[in-house]
Amino acid sequence: MDKKKNISMAVIKRLPKYHRYLRELMENDIDRISSKELSEKIGFTASQIRQDLNNFGDFGQQGYGYNVKELYNEISAILGLTKIYKTVIIGAGNIGQAIANYTYFDKVGFSVQGMFDINPKIIGLKINDVEVLDIDFLDDFLRKDNIDIGIICVPKNSAQKVCDMLIRNKVKGIWNFAPVDLQIPEDAQIVVENVHLSESLLTLSCLMNDDIN
Amino acid sequence: MDKKKNISMAVIKRLPKYHRYLRELMENDIDRISSKELSEKIGFTASQIRQDLNNFGDFGQQGYGYNVKELYNEISAILGLTKIYKTVIIGAGNIGQAIANYTYFDKVGFSVQGMFDINPKIIGLKINDVEVLDIDFLDDFLRKDNIDIGIICVPKNSAQKVCDMLIRNKVKGIWNFAPVDLQIPEDAQIVVENVHLSESLLTLSCLMNDDIN
DNA sequence: TAGATTGTTAATCGATTAACAATC
DNA sequence: TAGATTGTTAATCGATTAACAATC
The missing domain is CATH 3.40.50.720 (NAD(P)-binding Rossmann-like Domain)
Incomplete structure (x- = not known):
């Protein structure tokens, strides 16, 4: 869990955008997405998306992709959105x-x-x-x-x-x-x-x- | 003059800050500054400042530094602030x-x-x-x-x-x-x-x- | 099982910093 | 002239992309 160290500013600046797009996916009842699909929507490369997410843990699953709701929650937590x-x-x-x-x-x-x-x-x-x-x-x-x-x-x-x-x-x-x-x-x-x-x-x-x- | 090509976004994003600090210097009637002095104020390295400015031309003078008003005008022009x-x-x-x-x-x-x-x-x-x-x-x-x-x-x-x-x-x-x-x-x-x-x-x-x- | 897609390593690309000769 | 500081090249550092073995 505490893989979270030395995250570069470049990565941090991208996290809110992940958060926003994932929320949008949730609102559209999409519950799974691959780095490739997300790449097409968000405009980062699939490779970068996987790199970014791996800074924080293994959120995906080979052959499947990412569970939208789960990933959203993880990123919310990283962003510190679990408190008031x-x-x-x-x-x-x-x-x-x-x-x-x-x-x-x-x-x-x-x-x-x-x-x-x-x-x-x-x-x-x-x-x-x-x-x-x-x-x-x-x-x-x-x-x-x-x-x-x-x-x-x-x-x-x-x-x-x-x-x-x-x-x-x-x-x-x-x-x-x-x-x-x-x-x-x-x-x-x-x-x-x-x-x-x-x-x-x-x-x-x-x-x-x-x-x- | 048209050295201005392929300026990276990293440089462009720093230009407004140069503009702001130079205006401040002008307001304080400072009319010359070295990359080292500017570095201390603005927080970029002196080396980076010289690199940045050299993207656009030779604005400085060896042994002297930069003329504040001149540099301000140059950067204003680069930022497109000469028109309405x-x-x-x-x-x-x-x-x-x-x-x-x-x-x-x-x-x-x-x-x-x-x-x-x-x-x-x-x-x-x-x-x-x-x-x-x-x-x-x-x-x-x-x-x-x-x-x-x-x-x-x-x-x-x-x-x-x-x-x-x-x-x-x-x-x-x-x-x-x-x-x-x-x-x-x-x-x-x-x-x-x-x-x-x-x-x-x-x-x-x-x-x-x-x-x- | 076969296909898909991740996690991760290695390669590439770009940006920053260091160094110093040129020169005011 | 001597000192200061630029302009610029080379070295380093970091971020992005490509590739692919691992595995679901």
């Missing part, structure tokens, strides 16, 4: 609200426990049943409520300050939407995942200008 | 509104020409001075207005339909926020960049459960 994560959203503007309203996140185990903002016009609003609190309460809230994940949706100038507070309160993960690279102390036991929208848009425009094709 | 892109946003929910309100995009040349939605409660709203139109007008609008980029912010079930319409109307790029992999015909001259938020979140939770550390 308590999250807070800091910054309740459009992005913060978008995340709070996205039911999928709740469905896979990410529960929004609190939302925080600095803007008096936003404080007090209820977004998907969660009231937006004054950001002054964040420190207390984190200390008391054992929050797992902080979702940073504030402007870039305040992102590091929020990050520091999250680290100080032993949050385990940060999902960062601010367009900065957060500074994390060497010894902090925390994982950061960035969503840099502007970098994504610039990638698009770069590809649009690539003379290739 | 006409964009439309399809789906004016939280995500669509977030993008419409993000002034940075406008600043680097992405101009929102139209927003579209199917929800009568949203149609007619003005988001950052752009009126949300009924999605029935999208086809016409695309045909007439020479739109460069379609930004898909609709739910996953309608994303492919929107995508098809964008392709039919010769849009050159798609920025896709719907959690699906869009099907693009082989012969379509179009570039797609995905922002799959759910995949990003699952990556975070996977890393949080990695026994590594």
Whole structure:
């Protein structure tokens, strides 16, 4: 079971896609699939699929392929989706609200426990049943409520300050939407995942200008 | 100048970060930097930085380093930021509104020409001075207005339909926020960049459960 | 049993890093 | 000129693909 060590980032980045396609197969009542068939759907080579999955154990069966439901459960477990994560959203503007309203996140185990903002016009609003609190309460809230994940949706100038507070309160993960690279102390036991929208848009425009094709 | 061929995706994905750090340096009135100094800021190795930049030309000077403003301009050009892109946003929910309100995009040349939605409660709203139109007008609008980029912010079930319409109307790029992999015909001259938020979140939770550390 | 498909090793390909001559 | 730092080649490292024996 604990074959799980030294998994490369390349593999980890592909796992959510496996998860999504397997869920789709389940919804279509398909209960078995070969690496070749999956390859055609998902766009990775069959060889890569088998390599990827073998990082975690022997999930398949020769001559048969993979049991969809079983594989889905295994990958869910690898992705850490067998527990509930308590999250807070800091910054309740459009992005913060978008995340709070996205039911999928709740469905896979990410529960929004609190939302925080600095803007008096936003404080007090209820977004998907969660009231937006004054950001002054964040420190207390984190200390008391054992929050797992902080979702940073504030402007870039305040992102590091929020990050520091999250680290100080032993949050385990940060999902960062601010367009900065957060500074994390060497010894902090925390994982950061960035969503840099502007970098994504610039990638698009770069590809649009690539003379290739 | 047209050394620009066969640039790997790995390099392209790093360019926006160079762009961001160089802008920051300019804002701080720093006008020259070596690959070593930049390395310390940006977190890529000095060697990699020199390799990356050399894909596009000889931007540096032995014994001196790189001129910040010059390099910034070169990278802006490579990223295709020397022109204005006409964009439309399809789906004016939280995500669509977030993008419409993000002034940075406008600043680097992405101009929102139209927003579209199917929800009568949203149609007619003005988001950052752009009126949300009924999605029935999208086809016409695309045909007439020479739109460069379609930004898909609709739910996953309608994303492919929107995508098809964008392709039919010769849009050159798609920025896709719907959690699906869009099907693009082989012969379509179009570039797609995905922002799959759910995949990003699952990556975070996977890393949080990695026994590594 | 015969056919299918995995798990896994070996080969290939590509990306990153190291090293250093060229040169400002 | 001497020192610094690039541009670029060669070495290393890692990821992907191909191949096939194992086996269901």
